[in-house]
Amino acid sequence: MTTSTSASSSHSEILKAENLKSFRFDVLLIATRYFHPNSELGEGRFSTVYKGWIDEQSCAATEPEGGTAVAVKRLNKYDSIQSDQEWLAEINYFGRINHPNVVKLIGYCLEGDHRLLVYEFMPRGSLANHLFIRGSHFQCLSWNNRIKVALGVAKGLAYLHTTEEKPINLYFKSSNILIDSDYNAKLSDFGLVKRIKNIDPRFIGAASAYVAPEYLMTGMGHRVCQCMTPHMAQIHCHMVKCEIYSFGVVLLELLTGRRGFDKNLPPHVQMLVELVKPILTNKKKFLNIMDPSIDGQYSYIAARRAALLANRCVMTFAGHRPNADKLVEELEKIQEL
Known part of the structure; x- marks a missing residue:
């Protein structure tokens, strides 16, 4: 299965959860200052999380302090259908959750090889x-x-x-x-x-x-x-x-x-x-x-x-x-x- 085919399939499988937004990659690129090291919040086995700034209404990038702070989780390694399925499962499940003790999923980006999730930003960290x-x-x-x-x-x-x-x-x-x-x-x-x-x-x-x-x-x-x-x-x-x-x-x-x-x-x-x-x-x-x-x-x-x-x-x-x-x-x- 090619990446383009996988991406097309993924778009069709993403549930249309209320308030879940679709972001363009170039928007998240600008929002995180091109994934600058100074924007990095943490790193896991397969992903890196960056701080970014967006306008939640227009889904556009904003200047620091000029919009809503978000945590952008970028998948570092995307090379299998299984990874795509797990990424989809996270969107489709947590895109429907609205609970005060679970971090809110705001949206996602699915564009070419890029797989990103946009979560609410937690100012006091872990x-x-x-x-x-x-x-x-x-x-x-x-x-x-x-x-x-x-x-x-x-x-x-x-x-x-x-x-x-x-x-x-x-x-x-x-x-x-x-x-x-x-x-x-x-x-x-x-x-x-x-x-x-x-x-x-x-x-x-x-x-x-x-x-x-x-x-x-x-x-x-x-x-x-x-x-x-x-x-x-x-x-x-x-x-x-x-x-x-x-x-x-x-x-x-x-x-x-x-x-x-x-x-x-x-x-x-x-x-x-x-x-x-x-x-x-x-x-x-x-x-x-x-x-x-x-x-x-x-x-x-x-x-x-x-x-x-x-x-x-x-x-x-x-x-x-x-x-x-x-x-x-x-x-x-x-x-x-």
């Missing part, structure tokens, strides 16, 4: 930057804002788990949780969202610290579907519990200020879950793992409940982990405390 990069731009999150972020993430998960296609994000981690100017958290980076039957274990990679043990024990996931019942609903339930585990790791990062995996530490303390799990249920010792930078900002009861919730999320047996609705319910109680 959760990982605020937890692990301290400086004038990335300020340390307060206890209240950490719980607010955790609650926002839980609400986003609860919503996604009830949608018809029920996507699974294999790159669920703190660097893919974005924060707006009011410290509202939004789930992002669904470039690896796949239908359950198409999950590819090669995409796990360095994110293994966030991956549930049962997923890893099945040969990095390639036998998950074979090990489970053939009924897709039950397979999805299994994967949802894996995602709850990932949330638990993020919650531990929020409580401790430490990375889920830190290669700069000695091998026996690199994995956060392995390090802290033995003391999460200890009434006194769990306080030793709390981030010193938020000392005095939380009550004992609130911290205790948060630690116990994280412990439930990273339970070895998937059936013991709470669902996303329970996460929301418990985090709302902790927020009240």
Whole structure:
């Protein structure tokens, strides 16, 4: 299949979601200052994200500060029909989503070999930057804002788990949780969202610290579907519990200020879950793992409940982990405390 044929097919397969805009490549080229390095926001395995400025009404590029700031995700490598299908799936699914805790997809560009997605811009960047990069731009999150972020993430998960296609994000981690100017958290980076039957274990990679043990024990996931019942609903339930585990790791990062995996530490303390799990249920010792930078900002009861919730999320047996609705319910109680 030629690129032109693929592009033509892609245009016909893109659902006409309300408010989803089609951008010309030259517009996004100008909006991002020709994808200038100074406009770069981040880089993933297959894509690079740039900051740009557009007029949402006319879909034209504007001068900095003269329009709406957007995040333009440009696919670096486009060389297969499968890539085209995954790109289409992301547009067709997230083009219909309008939830306060999921980053909004504004539009796309499909022109020749170019595949780009235009998302809303999140001014405070990723959760990982605020937890692990301290400086004038990335300020340390307060206890209240950490719980607010955790609650926002839980609400986003609860919503996604009830949608018809029920996507699974294999790159669920703190660097893919974005924060707006009011410290509202939004789930992002669904470039690896796949239908359950198409999950590819090669995409796990360095994110293994966030991956549930049962997923890893099945040969990095390639036998998950074979090990489970053939009924897709039950397979999805299994994967949802894996995602709850990932949330638990993020919650531990929020409580401790430490990375889920830190290669700069000695091998026996690199994995956060392995390090802290033995003391999460200890009434006194769990306080030793709390981030010193938020000392005095939380009550004992609130911290205790948060630690116990994280412990439930990273339970070895998937059936013991709470669902996303329970996460929301418990985090709302902790927020009240």
